[in-house]
Amino acid sequence: MTAASAPGVRAASGATRGIDGILDGGLLAGIPPAALAEEFGTPFYVYDLGLIGRRVEALRSVLPHGFRTAFAVKANPALAVVSHLRRCGVGADVASGGELETVLRAGFDPAAIAMTGPGKRDEELAAAVAAGIGFIAVESPGELRRLEEIAGAAGRRQPILLRLAVAEDARLESVRIIGGAEGKFGMPLQTLIETARAAARSEHVELLGLHAFGASNLRDAEQIAGHVAELVEIGRRVAAETDTPLRLVDAGGGLGIPYSDGEWPLDLARLGRRLTELREGWDADGHSELELVLEPGRFLVGPAGAYVTRVVDVKGPDSAPVAILDGGINHLLRPALVQSEQRLAVLAPDPGRAPVNTTVAGPLCTGLDVFAAGAMLPRPRVGDLVAVLDVGAYGFTESMPFFLSHPSAVEVAVRNGRAQLIRPRVTLAELLDRQVDPDW
């Protein structure tokens, strides 16, 4: 992890206006962190809904006609966050029956919901069909057969896309669809072509087009646009070869964000220009009706979240202290999971505390539970608040809350300057009450 710029040296603009992050002028979503800690206790996640709205708008404003955005709920399934994204006018991409229930409860129009992801159980497919969602991305010939039966039994014709496999190496670096090997996600191109023919013959599904997720956390506009271009190109070839229509292409998520001070954000203007060029080309080729879906998760919510903990112990020499926090990878696993740097800030330290080489660790009994080793931070003291930034995506939801039986983190959302508890702490008593100790 790297240390964020000291809050005191940032422009104190009062309310957060930009789209880059939740910490501005020492405030989190415009609110003093100590006030949030006082009201909600630590550890807590806090999300700036206004910032999420501005990120939605920033992306939408560069997209050409025919492009829609569906929020990938896996990034942050908190009901209040999902509801807010509905208010912002985006659709929803769900990857499980649980996420489907979440977005339905959040009031999404079923037509604006997509279901993607491997391993959909029959009851999840049935729930999606019954809800009348916009489309289901089918991962395999077997899934198509199960869906046909389910839709047939429900007396529905379910709109679908077919998911194309992406080269394994593409998941880590560049995006190159080769429609190649059989793997966990989607279908190789040849299988997809055969499945498209089967889908076209079916009374119970309506084939709309193709889906493929390229790669995660891309901050290069050219790579993202290249993925979209290649997918549409393959979609056109499949449509021509199988005599099926190409009405919709879902190019997945993967729009990236910076996680450390040295990284640049995605150049949205450039992405917009490249997508507009592509759009003009498709329009000129008679594909002006072709619809495109992007499913960003991280991009929309990542920078809008912070995880805030309190220092419970400080040890080691003054020049290289070790601060132990009241929360760690039990609430925020991502940095350890993907070994990625993430910005960290000691909140509101008194002026004059010089930055020192600091290790910041959580309370769990594992060496993995370290947020920063050697970060230059104002020398921490017991009682200080420490924030990990850019955790609005894959934070709370991607962690290991049961390890060591600590209470969960709470989640707080801020909208129009008002902070609201959106998920209370799960206490140990609640966890124990749900368990059974049989009377053998």
Ligand SMILES: Cc1ncc(COP(=O)(O)O)c(C=O)c1O
């Ligand atoms: C099918 C699909 N769509 C969208 C996403 C969201 O990705 P991101 O949060 O990187 O935009 C994922 C992430 O795993 C995914 O698998």
